Amino acid sequence: EVLMTQSPATLSVSPGERATLSCRASQSVSSNLVWYQQKPGQAPRLLMYGASTRATGIAARFSGSGSGTEFTLTISSLQSEDFAVYYCQQYNNWPYTFGQGTKLEVK
């Protein structure tokens, strides 16, 4: 099973600032990585697939990068609606595994 590790567990950033979230895989997952955003009481929402392609309707301030074992999600200028929990997930190997999440909170 591929272990996905996200860091940091909690990230405190001020609105308008940049946020950088990391995700590391225990073995190469190529570019078969997605990012989800989850707000309290809501289902996850697909943000990014193929490590760097924004899903339909996702704002351009979200960008993703990386391949192999190291991945990054960057939010260029945080808006109030961006404060949430973010999960990475690999879909290169069964079972599809999630990271433990990064909570992005207001500083």
Place this chain on the structure above:
Amino acid sequence: EVQLVESGGGLVQPGGSLRLSCAASGFTFSRYWMHWVRQAPGKGLVWVSHINSDGSSTSYADSVKGRFTISRDNAKNTLYLQMNSLRAEDTAVYYCARDSLVGFDLWGRGTLVTVSS
């Protein structure tokens, strides 16, 4: 409207059973692989099970293998999860999710399963 709606959750005693349903609408359900993902209270997302588009192939997380069974009825646009021998650690919100082959692009709102005496 394109949506997934889960139902069937509730309170069940340890060792009991529940059957979750996920009703799909607004898209061609039979074309998609589908998954169940769960989230324990205050915890992260955990993949539970998958089924391919015609129901001929399934897989399970080790934690539920032998106890849970995923199935689908493409004529009814419905996904199921039969959960037997439930344990306290199965307590979670259970989501169904559509597999777009590049991630889970559509999720239901979830149904809460509580296993407690």
